[in-house]
Amino acid sequence: MQELFGLAIANFLINFLGLNPEPLQPIMIAAWQQAEIFNVPINSDPIVEEIVADYLQNISSLGFSLDKQGVWIQSDWAHLGQHQSNIPLSAASLTKIATSIAALETWNTDHRFETLIYRTGSLTDGVLRGDLVIQGGGDPLFVWEEAIALGNQLNKLGISKVIGDLIIVDKFSMNFNPDPQVSGELLKVGLDKSSWRKIIEQKYQNLFSDTSRPQVAITGKVQFQSNLPEDSKLLICHQSLTLAELLKQMNLYSNNAMAESLAQSVGGATIVAQKAARAANVPLEEIQLINGSGLGLENRISPQASVAMLIGIQKRLEEKPINITDIFPMVGRDTTGTVKLRNLPDGVAVKTGTLAQVSALAGVIPTKERGQVWFSIINHGYNIERFRVEQDRFLQRLAEHWQLTHVLSTQKTKPYLGDPQRNKLNTKS
Numbered sequence: 001m002q003e004l005f006g007l008a009i010a011n012f013l014i015n016f017l018g019l020n021p022e023p024l025q026p027i028m029i030a031a032w033q034q035a036e037i038f039n040v041p042i043n044s045d046p047i048v049e050e051i052v053a054d055y056l057q058n059i060s061s062l063g064f065s066l067d068k069q070g071v072w073i074q075s076d077w078a079h080l081g082q083h084q085s086n087i088p089l090s091a092a093s094l095t096k097i098a099t100s101i102a103a104l105e106t107w108n109t110d111h112r113f114e115t116l117i118y119r120t121g122s123l124t125d126g127v128l129r130g131d132l133v134i135q136g137g138g139d140p141l142f143v144w145e146e147a148i149a150l151g152n153q154l155n156k157l158g159i160s161k162v163i164g165d166l167i168i169v170d171k172f173s174m175n176f177n178p179d180p181q182v183s184g185e186l187l188k189v190g191l192d193k194s195s196w197r198k199i200i201e202q203k204y205q206n207l208f209s210d211t212s213r214p215q216v217a218i219t220g221k222v223q224f225q226s227n228l229p230e231d232s233k234l235l236i237c238h239q240s241l242t243l244a245e246l247l248k249q250m251n252l253y254s255n256n257a258m259a260e261s262l263a264q265s266v267g268g269a270t271i272v273a274q275k276a277a278r279a280a281n282v283p284l285e286e287i288q289l290i291n292g293s294g295l296g297l298e299n300r301i302s303p304q305a306s307v308a309m310l311i312g313i314q315k316r317l318e319e320k321p322i323n324i325t326d327i328f329p330m331v332g333r334d335t336t337g338t339v340k341l342r343n344l345p346d347g348v349a350v351k352t353g354t355l356a357q358v359s360a361l362a363g364v365i366p367t368k369e370r371g372q373v374w375f376s377i378i379n380h381g382y383n384i385e386r387f388r389v390e391q392d393r394f395l396q397r398l399a400e401h402w403q404l405t406h407v408l409s410t411q412k413t414k415p416y417l418g419d420p421q422r423n424k425l426n427t428k429s
Contacts (some may be wrong), residue, residue, distance in 0.1 A: 045080050045370075047401050048073060052081035055394045059379065059387075068380035072303035073398075075370040076311075088288050088300035089378045092353030093254045094360045095294030095301065097309045098276035098287055100247050100327060102266050104316050105275045112239040112422075113139040113265075115172065117150065118232035121164060131164040132218060133232050134187065136172025136180065139240040140261035141249060143175055144203040145418030146238070147190030151214025153236055153423040154191070165220035169228055171265075176257030184222035191216040207418050239422040244322055245415040251351055252329045252337035256293035263292020279316070280308035294353060303376035306362045310351075310374055314364075324364060325349045343392040345399035347406060353378075359387035365395070367402035 052071055060066055072085040114137040121130015132154075139146075166188050174183035174190075189195045193213035196204075204213065240246065250258040263272050269289040277284040286305040290298045314324045329339045332346030339350060345365070353360030362376040377394065379387040 043078060045078075045401075048080045048398065051394065051397050051401065052083065054397075055390065056083055058390055062381075062383065062386060064379070064381040064383075070303040070378040071376070072307050073373065073375045074307060075367075075373050077371070080370075080373070082303070085304040086286060086302050088286050088302045088305075090297040090355065090358045090380060091294065091299055091301035091306065091378055092355045092358040092360050093256075093259075093294040094306045094351055094353040094362050094376070094378070095289060095292065095299045096251055096254065096259045096353075097306055097313075097351055097362065098272055098289060098301065099259045099263050099266075099292040100251065101279050101309050101313050101316070102272040102275040102292075103243060103247060103262050104313060105279050106266050107243050109242060109244040109317070109320050109322060111243040112241070113137045114240070115139055115142065115238040116234060117154075117236040117238065118228065118234050119159070120229050120231050120233070123158060126158055126160040128159050128162045128164065130162075131167050131220070131229065132159075132162050132216075133167045133169060133229060134172055134184070135169040135228060138171050138261065138265040139238075140173065140176075140258040140265075141241060141246055141417070142173060142183075142238075143417060144190055144200050145207060147174065147187050148200075148204060148207065148211070148214055149418045149420045149423060150236070150238055151191040151193075151216050152212050152420065153425075154216050155212070155214055157235060157425075160215050160217070162216065162218040162220070164218075166218050166222045167229065168222065168224045169226070173257075173261060176255070176261075178257070178261070180224050181222060184224065188218050188222055191218070203418075211418070211420075234426040236426065237424040239424065241415045241417075241422075244320075244326055247327050248329075249415070251327060252334060252339075254338050254352060254354075256295055259293040260291055266292075276309055276312075277305075280305060280312040282308045294355075297355065297357065301378075303362075303378055306360075306376040306378075307374040310362060310364060314372075328363065342388065344395050345404060347404055348395065348399075354384060356384075357382060359384045359391070361391045361395075365398060365402070366405045368405050369402050373398070373402070 056066055059069055070087060070089045071083040073081040116135040118133035119128055119130055121128060166184055168180045168184040172180050172183050174186045177183050191214055193215050263269060266272050269291050272292050273287045273289045277287045282305040286302040288300040290296055317323055328349045328351050329337055330349045331339050331344040338352040348363055348365050350361060350363035358380055360378045365373040367373050377391050
């Protein structure tokens with residue numbers, strides 16, 4: 001305020017005394033567009049256009065109609081190549097990209113699905129004279145390892161025998177089986193080491209060496225009910241892996257059962273499509289779904305929409321301690337699952353899609369010149385293996401054109417199935 005007052009006094013004296021101050025010298029201002037930070041290529045790339053044209057020519061020479069093929073390539077700043085980019089095509093498991101973004105729009109990345117374990121009746125000397133009740137909460141990855149950990153926790157609570165039934169309530173799925181009755185039968189076997197089959201023993205060997213073999217023998221039947229028994233007493237809250245870990249496992253192995261389970265928890269295929277289109281800011285008609293897994297030619301997504309969803313996922317993760325490579329498999333780091341036998345450039349995060357008539361690939365390439373380059377390729381025809389060869393060659397040519405950067409993944413450890421720490425005791429009763 002004092003500086004402004006002093007300046008006003010000085011101007012008054014100059015005008016009053018008739019003094020002629022020296023004219024102000026012009027200040028050289030650099031054009032902001034010329035600053036180094038803005039030196040990002042936003043124009044098209046003729047070499048990429050040539051690579052796309054060659055790719056399409058190769059597909060055509062194999063006898064496949066180009067009307068059933070789609071390509072879209074873009075950086076964060078420019079559209080680099082395309083063919084039928086806005087046409088919804090049968091996209092197979094690229095559908096799981098839609099399921100992924102819809103799940104991330106519904107829950108936080110650290111969300112865990114809860115399976116609640118109750119009992120009825122009385123517990124004396126290790127014997128529960130009542131029912132063991134399992135209330136499912138939509139966990140899409142409750143497998144043998146989880147059953148073993150749960151059985152051990154029940155043993156620690158003093159339960160080794162149940163003279164009653166195993167009652168299943170709500171959405172409980174085990175080993176990717178959506179039928180709660182069948183899942184209950186599987187759980188009954190997993191809880192009791194005397195009933196174990198060879199496959200369970202094999203899974204047990206992957207657990208920590210000090211893990212016990214549980215013994216919870218249930219004498220009654222498996223029953224499915226709509227509601228909890230009135231006298232149910234909560235024992236354990238079993239938590240799933242985090243949503244981010246679940247999505248990574250789903251996309252790494254392109255697990256259809258997990259995808260459908262998550263889609264149903266979101267609200268079904270229609271809700272998944274709506275949430276995905278809104279989050280990706282694309283027209284709803286470019287994401288046409290009949291399920292959350294991609295099984296069926298009726299699942300149709302345009303190449304541009306699949307890229308927009310990937311970008312939407314990346315933006316959704318910006319404030320999180322993870323990135324898109326923690327949701328999808330990354331070539332060179334992940335050595336199992338759908339990328340195992342592909343010849344793709346290291347560092348590329350991808351989602352594959354395969355049906356009898358469809359081969360699709362979408363993901364992101366980390367480059368020094370263009371930053372993140374997003375791509376989607378959708379092929380239709382009866383030659384899946386050759387489509388994959390052409391797709392891999394296409395990505396390798398793009399990688400040769402740009403210098404790739406090393407992507408740092410935030411993933412430090414693999415998720416541990418059968419982790420006893422995810423069984424939380426009810427301390428309120």
